[in-house]
Amino acid sequence: MKIQESDLDLKGKRVLITGAASGIGASMAKTFFDHNAAPILADRDSVKLERIATEVTGSQTIVFDQSEKASIENMCAEAQNPDILLNNAGVLWAGPFDEMPSDEITKIVNVNLIGPMQIAHNIGKQMLKRGSGIIVNTSSQLAFHGAAERAVYASTKAGIAQFTKSLAAEWAPKGVRVVAIAPGRTLTNINAGLLNSEEKRRTALKDIPAGRLAEAHEMARLALLLSSDVLSYIVGETIISDGGYVLL
Numbered sequence: 001m002k003i004q005e006s007d008l009d010l011k012g013k014r015v016l017i018t019g020a021a022s023g024i025g026a027s028m029a030k031t032f033f034d035h036n037a038a039p040i041l042a043d044r045d046s047v048k049l050e051r052i053a054t055e056v057t058g059s060q061t062i063v064f065d066q067s068e069k070a071s072i073e074n075m076c077a078e079a080q081n082p083d084i085l086l087n088n089a090g091v092l093w094a095g096p097f098d099e100m101p102s103d104e105i106t107k108i109v110n111v112n113l114i115g116p117m118q119i120a121h122n123i124g125k126q127m128l129k130r131g132s133g134i135i136v137n138t139s140s141q142l143a144f145h146g147a148a149e150r151a152v153y154a155s156t157k158a159g160i161a162q163f164t165k166s167l168a169a170e171w172a173p174k175g176v177r178v179v180a181i182a183p184g185r186t187l188t189n190i191n192a193g194l195l196n197s198e199e200k201r202r203t204a205l206k207d208i209p210a211g212r213l214a215e216a217h218e219m220a221r222l223a224l225l226l227s228s229d230v231l232s233y234i235v236g237e238t239i240i241s242d243g244g245y246v247l248l
């Protein structure tokens with residue numbers, strides 16, 4: 001059966017995107033807008049958020065902090081019944097675990113795992129009332145194989161993958177489809193410091209058979225397909241897009 005253009009037309013769909021001020025989230029905002037959705041852009045960075053909003057005409061913006069429960073609750077109340085949630089904002093801490101300040105452990109878990117769970121809890125309840133909705137969480141390739149100097153980050157992303165599967169089992173019968181994307185190394189601000197020299201880029205590429213890093217729009221398109229009827233039977237899966245990454 002041919003995929004029709006209308007299968008990817010999200011006209012009338014309200015899409016809440018967290019982490020929309022930068023990188024993958026900003027690309028999601030533009031991609032979903034290009035497919036006629038009405039994006040609601042949420043991020044802690046108000047300056048960058050307004051910059052993206054000028055490119056995504058008519059979008060609603062909400063400044064919030066994903067590490068604060070009250071801020072999350074306000075954001076979810078303001079977003080008002082989105083049809084699709086792209087639960088995407090996250091932070092990376094890279095370095096030896098024994099040198100990681102203990103407050104950073106709490107912060108990374110709060111932002112990357114507890115925050116997205118609270119958002120899904122709030123927005124999901126709105127969706128359940130309506131009997132329909134789609135949640136696309138952002139995990140990471142590291143959820144599946146871990147990595148030195150990323151112990152806490154990889155653990156939060158593995159948590160997101162299992163949260164996705166378990167929540168999908170609970171909510172699919174009630175009309176809410178939960179899935180996740182697992183990006184490989186993607187050129188965004190989150191890893192800019194790790195890719196800021198030729199040598200570091202070469203090291204980053206040596207275990208990627210595709211021979212290049214991903215572009216943010218490749219992750220945004222994956223999220224779009226997962227949110228559309230094209231991939232409507234994918235439930236609870238975390239889809240890896242990593243250029244064939246192999247641990248050498």
Ligand SMILES: NC(=O)c1ccc[n+]([C@@H]2O[C@H](COP(=O)([O-])OP(=O)(O)OC[C@H]3O[C@@H](n4cnc5c(N)ncnc54)[C@H](O)[C@@H]3O)[C@@H](O)[C@H]2O)c1
Binds near residue numbers: 186
């Ligand atoms: N870039 C990669 O290589 C890669 C790989 C795997 C997974 N990911 C995941 O993709 C997601 C998007 O990351 P990105 O690569 O676009 O990075 P990015 O740094 O460009 O974007 C992250 C966005 O999240 C926002 N954010 C961070 N903490 C927040 C908080 N407490 N409250 C609200 N907003 C907050 C930032 O302001 C920023 O706009 C993250 O969950 C990240 O873990 C990225």
